[in-house]
Amino acid sequence: AESVLRGQGSCGRCPADFVARMESVIRHIQTLPARSDGDWKTLRDALAHSLDVLTSNVAEIPAALASLEPARHAAGMAFLLEVLVGAATIPDPQQTFDFVGPFLVAADEEQVKKASAHMCAVCKWYAQAAVDGGQQARLRSLRPLLSALTKLRPSAETLTPVHSEFVRVCLKSKAYHLAARLLDQPICDIELSDRQTLMTPECFLCYFYYGAMVRIGMKQHTQALQLLLVVLTHPASCLSAIQVDAYKKFTLVSLKVSGELPNLPMYASHIVQRYAKSPSYAADIAEAFKQGDVGALRRVVEEKAPAIQADNNMGLAKQVVESLQRHKVRMLTHTYLTLSLAEIAKEIGLDESKASDVEQLVFDMISSGEINARIDASAGNVFFEDDDHDMEPGMVVQIQDKLQKIMALAQRISAFEQQVVSCPSYVRKTVALEGGVPGAVAAVGGYDFMDM
Numbered sequence: 001a002e003s004v005l006r007g008q009g010s011c012g013r014c015p016a017d018f019v020a021r022m023e024s025v026i027r028h029i030q031t032l033p034a035r036s037d038g039d040w041k042t043l044r045d046a047l048a049h050s051l052d053v054l055t056s057n058v059a060e061i062p063a064a065l066a067s068l069e070p071a072r073h074a075a076g077m078a079f080l081l082e083v084l085v086g087a088a089t090i091p092d093p094q095q096t097f098d099f100v101g102p103f104l105v106a107a108d109e110e111q112v113k114k115a116s117a118h119m120c121a122v123c124k125w126y127a128q129a130a131v132d133g134g135q136q137a138r139l140r141s142l143r144p145l146l147s148a149l150t151k152l153r154p155s156a157e158t159l160t161p162v163h164s165e166f167v168r169v170c171l172k173s174k175a176y177h178l179a180a181r182l183l184d185q186p187i188c189d190i191e192l193s194d195r196q197t198l199m200t201p202e203c204f205l206c207y208f209y210y211g212a213m214v215r216i217g218m219k220q221h222t223q224a225l226q227l228l229l230v231v232l233t234h235p236a237s238c239l240s241a242i243q244v245d246a247y248k249k250f251t252l253v254s255l256k257v258s259g260e261l262p263n264l265p266m267y268a269s270h271i272v273q274r275y276a277k278s279p280s281y282a283a284d285i286a287e288a289f290k291q292g293d294v295g296a297l298r299r300v301v302e303e304k305a306p307a308i309q310a311d312n313n314m315g316l317a318k319q320v321v322e323s324l325q326r327h328k329v330r331m332l333t334h335t336y337l338t339l340s341l342a343e344i345a346k347e348i349g350l351d352e353s354k355a356s357d358v359e360q361l362v363f364d365m366i367s368s369g370e371i372n373a374r375i376d377a378s379a380g381n382v383f384f385e386d387d388d389h390d391m392e393p394g395m396v397v398q399i400q401d402k403l404q405k406i407m408a409l410a411q412r413i414s415a416f417e418q419q420v421v422s423c424p425s426y427v428r429k430t431v432a433l434e435g436g437v438p439g440a441v442a443a444v445g446g447y448d449f450m451d452m
Contacts, residue, residue, distance in 0.1 A: 021050055021053045022050075022053070022057075022060060022064055024046075024050070025046070025047065025050050025054070025064065025076075025080075026064055026067060026068070028043055028046045028047065028076070029043065029047075029068060029073045029075075029076030029077070029080075030068070030072075030073060032046075032076075037114075040075060040111075040114040040115070043075065043076060044079070044115075047076065047079045047080075051083070054080070054083045055083060055087070058083065058084055058087040058089075058090070058091065059091045061080050061083060061084045062084070062091065062092070062095065062096070062099070064080060065077055065080055065081070065084075065099065070102075070103045070106040070107045070108065071106055071107075071108050072108065073111075074103075074107035074108040074111035074112055074115070075111040075112075075114050075115040075118075076115075077103065077107075078107070078111075078112070078115040078118035078119045078122055079115065079118050081096075081100065081103070081118070081122045082118045082121045082122055084096060085100075085121070085122060085125040085126075086121065086125075093129065096129075097126065097129050097130075097133065097137070100122060100125075100126045100144070101126070101140060101141060101143075101144040102144070103144075104122075104123070104126070104144035104145070104147050104148040105143065105144050105147045107119075107148070107151065109151040112148070112151040112152060113151070113152065113154070116152055116160075117198055119148060119152060119162075120152070120160070120161045120162060120198045121198065123145060123148050123149075123161075123162045123165055124161070124162075124165055124198075126141060126144070126145065126165075127141065127145060127165035127166070127168060127169050129141075130145075130169050131168070131169060131172050135173060138169050138172055138173035138175075139173055139175065141169055142166070142169060142170065142173070142175060142178055145162060145165060145166045145169060146166055146178075146182075148162055149162040149163060149166055149182075155189065156185050157185065157186060157187060157188040157189050158187075158188075158189045158190065159187045159189070159190050159199070159203075159204065159207060160199065161198045161199050161200070161203045163182065163203075163207045164203050164204075164206040164207040164210060166179070166182065167179045167182065167183070167207060167210040167211055167214060168206070168210050170214065171210050171213055171214055171217070174217070176214050176217050176218050177218075179210075179211065179214045180214060180215075180218060180220075183211045183214065183215070183223075183227075187207075188412065190204070201234065201240075202240075202242070204234065205231050205234060205240060205242040205243065205246075206242065208227045208228075208230040208231050209227070209228070209231050209242050209245070209246055211227045212224045212225075212227035212228045212231070212246070212249065213249075215227060216249070216253065216316070221253050221256060221257045222257060224249075224253055225250065225253055225254060225257065228246050228247075228249060228250040228253070229250070229265070231243055231246040232246055232247060232250060232264060232268055232272055233264070233265055233267060233268045233269075233272075234269070235269055236269040236271050236272060237269075237271070238271060239271050239272065239275055243272055243275075244275065245311060247272065247275060247276060247282065248280065248281075248282040248311060248313060249313065249316065251282040251283075251285065251286055252282065252285065252313060252316040252317060252319075252320050253316065255285070255286060255289050255320045255323060255324075256316070256319050256320050256323040259289070259323070259324075259327040259330075260290070261286045261289075261290075264276055281300070281304035281307050281308055284300050284304060285297065285300055285301065285304075285317065285320060288300045289320065289324055292324070292328065293349065294321065294324055294325060294328075294348060294349030294350075295349055297320070297321055297324055298321055301317045301318070301320075301321060324348075325348045325349070325350075325361060326361070326365055326370065328347060328348045328349075329344065329348060329361065329362065329365060329371065330365075330370060330371060332344065332347060332384070333371050333372075333373070333384040336384060337383065337384055338381055338382070338383050338384070339381070339382055339384075340380050340381050340382075341355040341358045341359055341362075341380045341381070341382065342355055342358075342380070344358050344362070344382060345357075345358045355380060359375060359377070362375060362382055363375060371384065372384070372385045372386065373385060
């Protein structure tokens with residue numbers, strides 16, 4: 001590396017002072033492997049001292065990176081890469097993209113955790129470059145991003161800023177199955193010991209919002225609703241654009257799945273609760289769906305088409321129209337034993353001449369297990385039968401598995417509650433609220449005693 005830098009300096013590309021400073025930077029990275037907190041602090045301070053030189057000579061950073069090894073110098077390389085990708089003009093974006101991928105895979109896990117803030121910044125740039133680079137670049141970036149994510153998190157249940165970037169690239173590349181594996185892992189913790197990890201409310205919201213879109217793409221609408229509820233119940237003092245779009249999707253998916261729009265939980269922010277009651281095309285669709293008029297619902301979708309398309313929700317809106325027809329067919333099973341295809345068409349808002357369309361709809365619902373019925377094609381009749389309520393053997397196993405998960409979650413909540421009530425900060429604020437300390441000031445309105 002020294003010979004390369006000296007050669008560049010002799011050609012007039014690098015000032016002599018810069019060559020000396022860069023050689024010093026490389027020596028610091030090579031001699032301080034950042035295995036301990038003390039080494040990392042020393043290395044970080046040394047690199048920060050040379051930051052002005054690095055930012056003014058970004059074009060020479062790739063040469064320095066080429067002389068280092070990700071398995072031994074990952075922390076220092078992450079610092080240099082953050083400076084490189086954060087520059088106003090990157091000398092060779094494609095070369096940098098090609099370098100970052102193998103670096104994320106080969107980087108030492110222990111050093112990755114030490115330099116988590118720098119790694120997250122590099123991963124964010126890498127993910128955006130992959131999205132901008134087209135389908136091949138997106139697919140190439142998935143393994144490096146997943147590798148970085150795995151190394152950054154202290155446990156599988158911990159959310160990191162790279163989670164949202166990985167799921168976003170999966171969503172853009174339609175690699176839903178890869179994102180689903182990550183989404184299957186419950187998130188129970190957010191690492192806050194290092195406040196420089198770039199974990200923000202936006203990262204949190206984006207992970208669950210992108211995850212919901214992946215579930216929708218996989219037709220797993222119930223799981224999508226669960227993820228959207230996490231977004232909508234996130235504490236907020238102002239309305240987020242992510243929550244606005246999440247509520248629209250929550251409305252459409254709820255209508256498709258259950259035929260009704262449930263109220264938001266009482267612990268949802270009053271800001272989100274207020275938005276849910278405000279006029280929007282989602283509210284108009286929900287109201288038309290509630291009236292049960294397929295024609296009126298179609299007209300609402302057509303009238304609001306520009307706004308729906310702007311939110312990329314037209315596909316969901318069309319599915320809601322279809323689901324109203326299916327919902328009305330399900331309601332008929334509670335009233336009638338036998339109906340002709342023409343009568344069903346009339347009940348669900350179709351022309352009686354479209355008996356073949358009704359037959360296909362009923363057949364699909366029977367195949368998917370939505371209704372229990374028989375079709376007499378020769379007579380053009382449908383016979384609705386009682387549902388078989390016998391529990392299958394596999395259902396018992398699923399219920400037992402669910403109960404075990406619920407019990408495990410209850411134990412975790414109990415343990416967390418014990419940590420909270422024994423926290424000195426919580427005790428001090430609680431005592432102050434109760435006025436139990438001489439001279440303590442009573443809390444003013446709006447004070448949140450859980451705000452630690």
